[in-house]
Amino acid sequence: MSSSAAIHRIPPFTLVARLRTWWIILRISIEERLVYRGEFMLGTLMRFLPLVSQIFLLQAVFNATAPDNSAAGTATSAHSSSTIAGYTYYNFIAYFLLTMVTRAFSSMPTLASGIARSIRDGTIKKYLVQPVDMLGFLLICRVAHKLVYYLVAILPFAFVFYLCRGYFTGGWPPAPEMAAYVASLVMSFLLGYFLDATIGLIGFWFLEVSSLLFVYMLLSYFLSGQMFPLDMLDKFTIVRSITAGDLVRMTPIQYLAYFPATIFLGKIHGAKLLWGLAGELAWLLVMMGICRFAFNRGVRRYSAYGG
């Protein structure tokens, strides 16, 4: 089947009919995901285990940075007074916990590789011959996946956050910051989706995108702030007053972990916060455009043969 003959066209559905289709897709996906809820919950709880060693590592680092780390009783005060890149020991732990929340929104496991595989093995045909938009369909499936994930993961998350409540020294953020935090999380989900989907769609041109995906995964792990707060890179000046941290904060990757966490911790306020949200929205719109463009162009050059 040549794609030129079967270019994807959505019939003029009414809005109600389209909403009904999306609702059915969402319901089916939720039911599918709930099958493995036990393993889901156990897996989520286990994902917090590396945080335990991270807490001890940071404790050792902060004890070592304290001016008099040998004196008894100084460790606790060092944890609350000494800072690394503007973060106290407590801030650091809270930051890592919050990046886990952000990653629960922005990570899209198997999305890019799944899209690339469906292009390679031809199963993408099903989207091209049916009146369903592939990007919309996969987005709804992902929403279902995330909804089930939050439903199941809320227990382990609540348990760990309750245990670690002492690390949130600043308490809950005020209502406007909280609203900005929620908005940044929702946008991080959409941004993560469109970034991953675009990489998967590159499969129309290269077929095998695993190396590209690996590079992206590597960059996103290091530069999204998942591994450390990006402020730690501010000590490296690139040109004049521009630091390595500034450069990384210009990329959309920072919104996948760092940005929402810093809003909750109260590290970003006022105009800086609004500019940050505007930047996230702008990147989201850009990525939506690029993703749609890549899909439309890719479908035009796609050819599939045989049954």
Added chain:
Amino acid sequence: MSQLKRYLRVLMVFARNSLIRSMTFRTNFIMECISNLAWVVLNLAFYVLLLSYTQKNGLGSGWTQYPFFVFLATIQFIYSLVEAFLMPNVEEFSELVRSGDLDFALLKPIDTQFLVSLAKFDWSALSNFVFASGLLTFAMIHIDHQPSLGAILLYPFYIACSVAILYSLTIVLAATTVWLGRNQSIYEFWFYITNFSRYPREIYSGPVGAPLQFVFTYLIPILVVVNVPARMLAKPLTTGDWRLAAFALLATAASLAFGRWLFNRAIHSYRSASS
């Protein structure tokens, strides 16, 4: 002796076959090496960044930059060996049990544990071993302390002991497949538990850390794994370190014996899968 020779010959055949398989897809092999190295370099970059904030004291307890590089190199030596020679097989073991293909391994005139745990090698994982050699050399040039000849000779020996302990742990987890049917979460558990071994023992201190250190040293001896060999080269050895090194020998023997016992129990409980 002839038995040992026979097993060595079979091992060489496994190694050769795996190498041929890797070399058939050479570009893929190179990509895998690069991927492995990229993760290690990234990890190293993170520690360099972290240590740049604590240059004088490092992580405390003598783990300053260069001794800690020795520690990181030791992690790579041990885990690259485990990932090259053991993990590909252990990961496949649950599939053998689930599909009933373990029957074929049981029928072969060779020890089943040997066959299922060493049949496949992932040569690309050894790229980290090469990287670790470079990192260790670099760290040893810059380190203040001069290790004794005995400590230098004991270093590879304790690396072998560490691999044996991790091997036993993987065998124990693999054996549980026979009773549980599917144990994907348990393999994840292996990854998360062994994560504790990737840091110096001293960091686990305080009311929570001390019991954790005790459990992961004496009950599940994963804190012995990297810590004992790394200490041989990184820092002057104290009486406590020698005691821990002696315990590591005991832990290795006990782990191997327990792994072997549990694997045999699992094989006896194996009921095959219907066709």
